[in-house]
Amino acid sequence: MKVLSWNLNHRSVESPQWDYFRELNPDIALLQEANKIPTDILSNYEVAFECALNQSGDPVSYMKTGIAVKGKKLDSIDLFPKLLWAQKHEELFHGSVLARKVELTSGKILNVVSVHSPAWHIDISDVNENELKGIRLTKSKKVWIADLLSYSLSNINDDEDWIVAGDFNLCEMLDKRPPGPNAEYLERMEECGWHECLRGTSGKLTPTYISRTRAFQLDYMFVNKSFQLNLTNCYAENPELIFRQKMSDHLPVVGEINF
Numbered sequence: 001m002k003v004l005s006w007n008l009n010h011r012s013v014e015s016p017q018w019d020y021f022r023e024l025n026p027d028i029a030l031l032q033e034a035n036k037i038p039t040d041i042l043s044n045y046e047v048a049f050e051c052a053l054n055q056s057g058d059p060v061s062y063m064k065t066g067i068a069v070k071g072k073k074l075d076s077i078d079l080f081p082k083l084l085w086a087q088k089h090e091e092l093f094h095g096s097v098l099a100r101k102v103e104l105t106s107g108k109i110l111n112v113v114s115v116h117s118p119a120w121h122i123d124i125s126d127v128n129e130n131e132l133k134g135i136r137l138t139k140s141k142k143v144w145i146a147d148l149l150s151y152s153l154s155n156i157n158d159d160e161d162w163i164v165a166g167d168f169n170l171c172e173m174l175d176k177r178p179p180g181p182n183a184e185y186l187e188r189m190e191e192c193g194w195h196e197c198l199r200g201t202s203g204k205l206t207p208t209y210i211s212r213t214r215a216f217q218l219d220y221m222f223v224n225k226s227f228q229l230n231l232t233n234c235y236a237e238n239p240e241l242i243f244r245q246k247m248s249d250h251l252p253v254v255g256e257i258n259f
Contacts, residue, residue: 001104001257005165005221007032007116007209007250010062017247024237024254027104029068030114030165032250037066046073046102052095055120065096065116065166071104077111079152081135085127086148092122096145108259111156115166117146137188140181146170150185154192158226163257164194165221167250172205173216189222197221197234197255206236208251210243221255232256 004026010033011017018038021029034049041047045068051059067073077099080090099113121142124132135151136143146168156162172183179187186196198206198221207215221234233256242251 001027001108001259003028003030003163003165003221003255003257004252005030005032005114005219005255006252007167007219007248008034009248009250010035011248012036013038015247016245020237020242020247020252024252026068026254027070028102028110028112028163029066030112030163031064031066031068032114032116032167033062034064034066035062041068045070048073048098048100050095050098052116052118053092055118057092059095063116065098065114067098067100067102067112067114069100069102069104069112071102071106074101074103074109077101077113079113079149081148081152083131083135085124085131089122089145089148092118093145093148097149106259109161111160111162113162113164113166115146115149115164115168117144117149117167117169119169122148137181137184139179139184144169146185150188150192153189153194156224158193158224161227161230162224163221163227163255164223165219165253165255167209167219169218171216171218173214193225194222195225195228195231197223197231198236198253200228200231201234207239208236208253210239210249219250219253221253223255223257227257230257230259232258
């Protein structure tokens with residue numbers, strides 16, 4: 001089984017990225033910043049998409065978070081943490097974190113999560129410090145959507161198989177005084193039983209996003225520990241081709257999993 005995670009950078013249906021998508025031919029695609037989807041993709045996959053929100057709280061139609069699967073789309077999974085203070089951020093969370101239980105054509109059932117954590121923090125000015133324990137990182141004064149997600153993922157049923165992937169908008173290279181909050185986030189995920197497939201395969205940080213001056217790993221693919229043994233490979237696709245043809249400012253991350 002091939003799993004693709006890719007921030008599409010809201011390219012059009014005419015973009016060469018869709019030819020590349022067809023060539024990759026993933027069984028499951030976890031997509032971020034999706035704009036319009038080609039009709040042949042829609043006919044070959046079961047899909048679910050939610051509009052991401054901007055910082056003002058308005059939905060952005062060309063910035064969808066999505067899941068496409070060859071098989072059946074089953075029940076929604078609500079990963080929003082049941083915290084009273086977080087309720088005002090629920091709509092932002094659901095536009096950033098899309099979770100579904102899916103059934104592949106083989107009959108295999110998986111829990112899959114597409115993540116696009118916004119690049120801005122959420123307002124916690126009226127939240128008691130005690131209510132942030134286990135959510136806010138110890139090396140940060142802020143809380144991000146990714147923090148709410150990791151809190152929820154620390155309580156999932158490990159008897160089931162999970163894949164969580166996308167653009168988390170974090171990288172250790174962004175820590176001003178390493179090890180900082182970005183490194184702490186990845187450590188927290190590992191401590192909660194989540195295996196980061198890209199680094200687990202390559203043994204090192206793999207840049208997946210290019211800015212004007214630097215490259216960072218902002219994109220990650222996690223599986224829970226019970227599913228880790230099924231992972232055979234994980235890699236970021238051809239940076240020279242992706243960036244030269246301006247398919248996106250993010251590389252596709254591909255995981256290969258056997259059952």
